[in-house]
Amino acid sequence: MAGLMWGVGTADVFVDASTVDIVGESLVAEFEPEFADTGLVEADPAGEGLRILCGQEIGTVGVGAELWDGAPPLETAGWQDVAEVSVTWESAFMDYATNWQESDDEACRLPLGAEGAGTYRVRVHGRHRDGDDPRADGDPREEYLVQVWRAAPGGPALLKATSATGAYWRRGG
Template structure:
């Protein structure tokens, strides 16, 4: 039975509609194309991935979990769920590099460099941009585990946001 090893959670400020998942160099510079999943894409050179959001600018919540093997697929309560493989070169995954005193940077410690699978879940992606103060917070769950490389997979896609990104 797969077991979660560690977890990190943070409120993340989104700018330019993306959450960058980065390694040691804290830069994810690659030409991105969300037509495969409408949710997440891995950097083809490794050590990075990008999640595309429904908001262009604003606060969201991101939770990242390291598992020892592929966790059970759970799509209930999520609008979109997709997986990609990444050849990670670092010992951590940073997902909130723009931390401040109120919202610190967040990192998920990894066992080390290697091939990993990322399963990203997203919800509240279609709730407006900019958001009203009483609107639901856009939220993402990233599950990470060691796994051989494989192509992108979309397990669920029901948001208008994902449909729009896939159509570009």
């Protein structure tokens, strides 16, 4: 059974242009995702980068991250959408390319540590993706959980799909 190696609590991450970008040391994710496969996450085919599609165009969402030593147990309860993609990583950490609202920026990094460069599977969970934009006071907070583990490459996988936001993007946006 897989074990959790490292995890970061939920950070307040600023969303711009409806995405949260996760990048390596290059701090760049320069690709135009279509989100047609999952409506939630897409990996940069030419480099180390991921984009998570949010329901809000501009705002703050909660993002937690975990590094596992193998595929974590699949838990879909409480999440609207869950999807996986593979990504090839060249550096020793993953970081949010957007602005986060933490006093300690190291707290938001997901270090790959001894695992280092290689191919990883990334599972993204999302909830509260549907709603007004901007969100009204009292609306549920949009949240994401990113789980990462070393794995052989594989195609995108949609594991749960219940949000209107995800359905819209899977139809071509």
